[in-house]
Structure formats: structure tokens, C-alpha cells
Amino acid sequence: MQILYNIKMPVFLLAYMLLALQGIVQARQAVTGPGLKGRLSGPEGTALEFATVSLLQASDTSVVKTVVSDAGGVFNFGTIPAGSYILHVSLIGYKPLRKPLELKGAATAPVDLGNLVLEQSIRNIKEVVVAGKKPLIERKLDKTVMNIENSLLATGSTAFELLQLAPGVTITNNDKVQLNGKSSPLIMIDGKPTYLSAAQVSNILKSMPSNTISEIEIISQPSAKYDAAGTAGIINVKTKQNRKVGFNGTVTGGAGYGRREKYRGGVNLNYKGEKINLTGDYTYSFNHSVRTLDIDRDVRLSGVRTLFDRSGDTHNELGAHNYKAGLVYFINKDHAVGLQLMGYANDQRTNSDNTTNIFSEKQKLDSMMTSRANEKSGFNNIGGNFNYRGKLDTLGRELAFDADYSRFRNNVNRYFINTLYDSQGVNIGTPDQVRNYFPTEVEIVALKADLVYPLAKKIKIEAGAKTSFVSTDNDARYDSLLNGEWKPSLSQTNHFIYKENVNAGYLNFSKEWSKTSLQAGVRVEQTNSDGHSVTLDSRTKRSYTNLFPSLFLSRKLSADNTLMFSYSKRIERPSYQDLNPFRFYDDRYTFREGNPYLKPAYTHSFEMTYSWKNEVTVVARYGLTNDVIAEDLQQDDSTNVTKSFLRNLEQLRTMSVSLSYSKDVTDWWTTDNTITFNRSQYVDDNEGIYRNFHNYDFNINIYQSFRLAKDLYADIGGFYLSPWLYGFIKAEAQYKLDIGLKKNLWNKKGSIRLRVSDVFYTNRFKGKAVYNNVDVAIHNRFESRVAFVTFTYLFGNTKLKVAKRNDSATREEKERVKKENQ
Numbered sequence: 001m002q003i004l005y006n007i008k009m010p011v012f013l014l015a016y017m018l019l020a021l022q023g024i025v026q027a028r029q030a031v032t033g034p035g036l037k038g039r040l041s042g043p044e045g046t047a048l049e050f051a052t053v054s055l056l057q058a059s060d061t062s063v064v065k066t067v068v069s070d071a072g073g074v075f076n077f078g079t080i081p082a083g084s085y086i087l088h089v090s091l092i093g094y095k096p097l098r099k100p101l102e103l104k105g106a107a108t109a110p111v112d113l114g115n116l117v118l119e120q121s122i123r124n125i126k127e128v129v130v131a132g133k134k135p136l137i138e139r140k141l142d143k144t145v146m147n148i149e150n151s152l153l154a155t156g157s158t159a160f161e162l163l164q165l166a167p168g169v170t171i172t173n174n175d176k177v178q179l180n181g182k183s184s185p186l187i188m189i190d191g192k193p194t195y196l197s198a199a200q201v202s203n204i205l206k207s208m209p210s211n212t213i214s215e216i217e218i219i220s221q222p223s224a225k226y227d228a229a230g231t232a233g234i235i236n237v238k239t240k241q242n243r244k245v246g247f248n249g250t251v252t253g254g255a256g257y258g259r260r261e262k263y264r265g266g267v268n269l270n271y272k273g274e275k276i277n278l279t280g281d282y283t284y285s286f287n288h289s290v291r292t293l294d295i296d297r298d299v300r301l302s303g304v305r306t307l308f309d310r311s312g313d314t315h316n317e318l319g320a321h322n323y324k325a326g327l328v329y330f331i332n333k334d335h336a337v338g339l340q341l342m343g344y345a346n347d348q349r350t351n352s353d354n355t356t357n358i359f360s361e362k363q364k365l366d367s368m369m370t371s372r373a374n375e376k377s378g379f380n381n382i383g384g385n386f387n388y389r390g391k392l393d394t395l396g397r398e399l400a401f402d403a404d405y406s407r408f409r410n411n412v413n414r415y416f417i418n419t420l421y422d423s424q425g426v427n428i429g430t431p432d433q434v435r436n437y438f439p440t441e442v443e444i445v446a447l448k449a450d451l452v453y454p455l456a457k458k459i460k461i462e463a464g465a466k467t468s469f470v471s472t473d474n475d476a477r478y479d480s481l482l483n484g485e486w487k488p489s490l491s492q493t494n495h496f497i498y499k500e501n502v503n504a505g506y507l508n509f510s511k512e513w514s515k516t517s518l519q520a521g522v523r524v525e526q527t528n529s530d531g532h533s534v535t536l537d538s539r540t541k542r543s544y545t546n547l548f549p550s551l552f553l554s555r556k557l558s559a560d561n562t563l564m565f566s567y568s569k570r571i572e573r574p575s576y577q578d579l580n581p582f583r584f585y586d587d588r589y590t591f592r593e594g595n596p597y598l599k600p601a602y603t604h605s606f607e608m609t610y611s612w613k614n615e616v617t618v619v620a621r622y623g624l625t626n627d628v629i630a631e632d633l634q635q636d637d638s639t640n641v642t643k644s645f646l647r648n649l650e651q652l653r654t655m656s657v658s659l660s661y662s663k664d665v666t667d668w669w670t671t672d673n674t675i676t677f678n679r680s681q682y683v684d685d686n687e688g689i690y691r692n693f694h695n696y697d698f699n700i701n702i703y704q705s706f707r708l709a710k711d712l713y714a715d716i717g718g719f720y721l722s723p724w725l726y727g728f729i730k731a732e733a734q735y736k737l738d739i740g741l742k743k744n745l746w747n748k749k750g751s752i753r754l755r756v757s758d759v760f761y762t763n764r765f766k767g768k769a770v771y772n773n774v775d776v777a778i779h780n781r782f783e784s785r786v787a788f789v790t791f792t793y794l795f796g797n798t799k800l801k802v803a804k805r806n807d808s809a810t811r812e813e814k815e816r817v818k819k820e821n822q
Contacts, residue, residue, distance in 0.1 A: 156788025186230025
């Protein structure tokens with residue numbers, strides 16, 4: 001329990017007060033009462049699926065709970081407190097139904113409303129507005145969903161910043177994403193893998209404005225339908241999809257300031273008719289950020305200690321253009337084809353100024369080195385997608401096909417100068433002046449097909465096939481200034497070409513009983529890779545085939561209690577950047593290098609989930625990763641140069657237990673809180689040196705949403721992460737608190753939002769690594785405290801309207817609940 005003492009006071013007190021207040025309110029609102037259920041049908045007795053069923057307080061029509069009817073038209077609220085209510089049912093193509101209810105606490109048996117018949121509507125139906133909003137965090141048995149679209153804490157942020165608020169997600173010092181104690185989740189955008197390196201993915205996420213994102217799905221146990229890549233699971237970033245009928249759009253603009261300025265603006269246009277849906281989206285953002293990084297190295301050699309204390313600031317200016325256009329043609333109510341074009345063009349300027357003080361063992365300054373770097377980068381991507389979706393018959397058979405093409409081009413021009421001084425500040429020798437050019441091109445082609453084939457009413461098979469081709473070309477060139485002339489540095493120049501082809505197929509079987517459901521699947525993936533260092537004339541070819549089984553078993557213990565067990569096997573393939581044997585120098589004494597001998601890592605994951613009334617969720621996880629890929633350090637004793645690189649460790653064993661509580665405490669306050677306890681254990685046997693080290697840590701995520709007045713809202717959210725382990729680096733505690741405000745204008749056509757991130761300016765990375773004869777301490781303070789104001793205006797038709805009922809409209813019904821008030 002020693003780790004509990006590491007909690008810092010601001011977050012601890014805030015969490016304590018919120019939970020205490022919540023307990024007082026709940027104590028005054030004891031939940032006693034019967035269950036409530038019913039069934040919906042049309043005039044001809046047809047079961048109505050996807051109807052929005054809301055239970056409202058009779059006194060002020062505020063939402064108590066909202067559910068959606070299933071394929072049999074059945075809805076079930078579970079246990080409801082005694083009181084007076086109004087049942088509100090809405091479904092596109094039918095007249096709304098309102099029914100007053102009186103539930104008594106003395107009743108023990110569930111109240112069955114029987115069959116409720118909805119009348120068809122001949123006229124267009126206007127949007128039903130329900131007081132309330134989607135919570136930031138929604139927990140389902142198979143995934144956790146962050147509803148970004150309506151969160152005030154998303155104002156002015158990026159997809160990368162939003163991940164820090166996600167339960168179970170941590171960000172390492174070098175911007176790598178971890179999920180539930182495991183590194184390298186597969187990052188997907190709109191359900192499609194990026195196929196890029198971790199650094200490139202983080203650049204994409206940093207350039208994705210939050211106003212283009214609808215939700216982020218966190219899938220810790222993906223089924224066989226998904227790619228097997230990502231030992232920690234999948235994080236899927238879903239962009240906004242406008243489904244409103246007619247012509248409509250949104251204009252957004254905002255500005256903010258942290259240590260430097262930032263601003264963004266964008267427009268979204270949409271037209272949806274009976275046969276066609278056209279969409280277009282463009283956003284420009286500019287972010288000038290500052291990072292302070294300190295790295296201290298304590299080198300011990302033959303009983304002599306040398307200390308290298310490096311400190312400096314990095315200024316980064318990123319201008320990002322993001323665009324997307326789409327066309328969907330509805331052949332009929334069961335078949336549709338679509339085309340989509342998307343991409344980005346980013347321009348980046350980076351300037352860093354670092355000073356390294358070199359001390360002898362007695363803390364006496366021996367010498368000093370300054371390192372100044374100027375970098376100009378261009379990152380652009382263009383991609384296209386063709387897709388088909390079709391219902392093959394009335395039995396539920398469905399076919400989907402996707403063809404994707406993407407091209408990424410990155411160009412980095414970097415110039416840096418290293419100057420060495422003695423203890424008196426006198427220049428020693430000639431400064432090292434180096435320039436480098438890193439052009440990188442990545443091309444991706446992917447084809448996939450998916451089939452859903454029901455065998456009986458509650459039995460179905462899903463099958464699919466996919467092939468992907470990835471080609472990368474990286475030509476890194478180094479020049480040094482010698483005697484006034486730029487000459488190639490052949491020892492540091494490297495041309496690396498990497499090609500990868502993955503062929504996959506999967507089969508899923510699922511069956512439902514009255515209270516039990518089962519899904520078992522297997523995915524086979526064949527990988528062919530070819531890494532060719534043109535400069536070194538070396539080639540590494542690999543070809544291997546793996547099976548990835550998955551199993552999901554859930555049991556509904558009662559109306560309010562559900563239990564699920566799941567298992568999956570997954571893989572982490574090294575990226576081309578990890579395999580490229582190229583040296584990237586930070587200064588004269590530190591560099592990073594790729595490892596062409598990296599092997600894939602394989603993970604076996606087990607998970608048990610218990611859910612009570614969709615309010616309390618408990619998850620226990622165990623993971624075993626073989627050949628885990630982790631960062632390591634190596635010291636050259638003759639030059640005192642430290643190399644950072646990735647290599648395979650023997651094993652990583654992770655265990656975690658998380659407890660989540662989510663509830664609408666009152667009609668003006670919604671709370672969501674998660675605490676997760678983790679244990680990580682690394683086992684390594686490298687060159688006869690056996691090491692076994694482990695760590696216990698925990699993290700807390702809190703999110704509170706308030707309705708302060710009719711059109712005024714506030715959100716508070718934050719996290720606390722206790723000291724944790726990342727490979728050989730032991731990181732100190734991290735924590736932060738964000739606040740957001742929103743004011744609706746002009747009958748909700750417009751809104752103004754304000755967000756202040758990391759209010760107390762406490763979020764930073766501090767860590768230490770001890771390896772052989774080198775101790776490294778890292779202190780990375782990024783620009784985490786930012787105030788940002790955003791204005792949004794909606795124009796055109798902002799309501800959903802359809803003239804008649806058809807099956808394709810049911811997808812829109814799922815999206816309708818509780819969006820208008822945000």
C-alpha cells in the first residue's frame with residue numbers, strides 16, 4: 001500500500017470531495033423500486049427495432065434513463081426508483097408515444113408494460129429533443145467509447161491530447177501510447193489501420209483537431225474480425241459523419257494560448273437526399289508549442305564518474321491542413337456504394353537550443369557543449385476508399401467490400417551545430433556543423449471483404465479475407481561542413497527500403513441463448529517482409545504464418561448483472577523505422593538507432609468483465625507477451641556516447657483490475673470515475689545477464705459533467721498516474737486537471753466553448769533508467785496548460801427528417817438520442 005502515499009494533494013482532495021458529495025446525494029436518493037420493461041410493435045404487429053425509449057421525470061421531463069429496443073422490439077430499463085415518470089418512445093416513420101407511469105416501491109415483480117403499438121406517421125417527423133447528453137465515457141462489454149463530439153474537455157485539443165483522458169491509456173516520454181500496461185495498441189482511423197511507425201502515428205494524431213472527431217473506441221480484446229496487430233488491443237478514432245437530411249453545415253473557429261499562440265478554423269458541409277449523400281470537411285490549425293527537456297547521465301567507468309547534464313527548450317510550429325470528401329450512392333434501400341477522399345498537408349518548423357554541462361566526479365565543471373538545431377519538415381498524405389455495403393436477402397445476409405489506397409510523403413531538413421567549450425567558456429576546436437535530409441515515402445494498398453451469414457435466428461457465421469501491401473522508402477543523407485565545404489558523411493548516410501505484405505482470413509461463429517451468448521473465432525495471417533539497406537548492402541527477409549484465436553462468452557445473470565470472459569492472441573510487428581539501422585543524433589553524446597534484428601512480439605490476453613446496471617463495471621486482465629519490444633540504452637565506454645535502441649526482451653507479464661462507476665447522479669450532474677491497479681513484470685536474459693524486475697502502479701480517471709443553467713454547461717476531468725514502469729525506465733507520478741465551459745446561443749444554432757487544460761500545470765514526465773554502468777534521469781515538461789476558446793455555428797437543416805419509414809433510416813435512429821442539447 002506504499003504507493004497510495006504518492007498521491008498528490010490537489011487531485012486527491014478533488015476526487016475525495018466529488019465522491020463524498022456524490023455519496024451524500026445518493027444517500028438521499030436510495031434506489032428502491034421494481035423493474036420496468038415492455039415491447040414495441042407497428043400496427044401490423046411487426047417488432048420495432050432501434051426505437052429510442054426514454055424514461056423522463058414527470059416533474060421536469062429530465063432524462064432518467066434511455067435505452068434502445070432490440071430486434072424483438074423489447075426494451076428493459078432494469079430497476080427504477082419509485083416515483084412518477086413519463087415514458088417517451090420515438091422512431092423515425094412513427095408518431096411519438098408518451099405514457100405517464102407511476103412506479104411504487106412496494107412492488108417486487110418487474111412492471112411489464114406489455115405490447116405498445118406505435119402509429120405510422122404520414123407527414124415528416126421533426127426531431128425529438130431530449131434533455132441530456134451523451135456521457136464522455138460509455139462502457140460496453142466489448143469496448144469503451146469516448147464520446148468526443150459533445151465533450152467540453154475536447155475544445156481546442158487534438159486526438160493525441162484526448163487519449164490522455166481515456167481510461168487505461170498512458171503516454172510515454174517519446175509519445176508512444178500504452179493501453180492497460182502494454183505498449184503498441186493498433187491505432188485505427190475510421191476502422192482502418194494506419195500502417196505507420198509510432199512517430200508518424202503520433203504526428204497524425206497531433207494534427208487531428210478534436211472538432212473533426214466524433215468518438216474514440218478502446219477495444220482491449222478485439223475479435224478475429226479485426227487485424228491481429230497491436231499487442232495491447234485497438235484504439236479506433238472515428239471522425240464525424242453527418243447524417244442529417246438536406247443541406248447543412250458547421251463553421252468552427254477558435255484560438256488559444258499556453259506558452260505560445262495557437263488557433264484553428266474549419267467548415268463541414270453535408271447534403272443528403274433520397275439517393276445520394278455528399279460530404280466535405282476542411283480544417284486548418286496552427287500550434288506553436290514549447291517543450292523543456294532535461295537529460296542527466298551518470299557514467300561510471302573504472303571507478304571514475306562523469307556526469308552529463310543536458311537542458312534545453314524546443315520550439316515547434318505546426319500548421320496542419322486536414323480535408324475529407326465523400327460520396328455515398330444508395331442503389332436501393334439494401335445496397336449502397338461509396339467513395340471517399342481524405343488527407344492532410346502539414347508544415348512544421350522546429351528550433352531547439354540545448355546546453356550540456358560535463359562534470360567530473362567531484363561535481364567540478366570540466367567542459368560544456370552547446371547544441372542548436374533548426375528543422376523544417378513537410379508531412380502530407382492523400383488517400384482514397386471505395387466501398388460497397390449490401391443486404392443480400394431478408395434473412396440477414398450481408399456483404400461488405402473495401403478498397404483503400406494511401407500515400408504518405410515526409411521530408412525533413414535538419415541543420416545543427418555542436419560547439420565545445422572548456423570550464424572557462426573558451427571554445428575548444430572547430431564546431432561540428434551537420435545537415436541532414438530525410439525523405440520518406442510510404443505507399444499502402446489494402447483490399448478486404450466481409451460476409452455475415454445467419455444460420456438460424458440466433459446463430460450466425462462471419463467470414464472475411466484481407467490483403468495489404470506496404471512499401472516504404474527512406475533515404476537519409478548526412479553532410480558535414482569540413483574546411484568550408486559540405487561533404488557527405490558516408491558512415492551516417494543510409495538508404496533503407498522496406499516492403500511488407502500481410503494476407504489474412506478469419507472465421508467467427510456466434511450463438512445466443514436466452515441469457516448466454518458465445519462467439520468463437522480464428523484469424524490466420526501470413527506475413528512477408530523484406531528490409532533492404534541499400535547503403536550497407538544488407539537484406540533481411542522474413543515469411544511467417546500465425547493463427548490468432550479469440551473467444552467471448554457472456555452470461556446475463558439477471559436483469560442488472562452481466563458477466564463476460566474473453567481471450568485473444570495478438571502480434572506486434574516492428575515498424576520499418578524500428579528496423580532501419582540508421583543513427584539519428586540528438587547531440588555529440590546521444591543518438592537513436594534502429595535494430596534490423598527485431599522479432600515480432602506475441603501476446604496472450606485474458607479478460608473477465610462484470611457489469612451492474614451499466615453503472616458499475618469491474619474488469620480483471622492478465623497478459624503474457626513473449627519477445628516484448630522495449631527501449632534499451634547502451635554506453636560506449638571509449639567515447640562516453642549513449643545509444644538508445646529497441647530490442648526484444650524475453651517476457652512481459654501484466655495483471656490489472658479496474659473499477660468504474662458511471663451515473664446520472666441528479667438531473668444536473670453526471671459522474672464517471674475509474675481506478676485501475678496494474679502489475680508489470682519484465683523478464684530478460686541478455687548476453688548471460690538475467691534480470692527480473694516488476695512494478696505496481698495505479699491510475700485514476702475522473703470526469704464530472706454539470707448543467708449549470710438552461711444553456712450553460714461545465715465539465716471537469718483529469719487523471720492521476722502513480723509511478724509506473726516502461727521497459728527499463730521507472731517513471732514518476734503524473735497528474736492533471738482540465739475544465740470546460742459551454743454556452744449555447746441562438747436556439748442552439750451557435751455555441752461558445754472554453755477549455756483550460758492542466759489547470760495546475762502539473763503534467764510532466766520524469767523518469768530514471770539504470771542500466772549497467774549508466775544512470776539516466778529524464779525530465780520532460782511539455783506545454784500542457786493551454787486556454788482555448790472555440791465558436792461553432794450550425795446552418796441549414798439541423799434536424800433529421802424523412803418522408804417515410806425505410807430500413808436504411810434505422811442507422812440514423814441510433815445517432816439521434818440526446819445530441820441536440822450539446
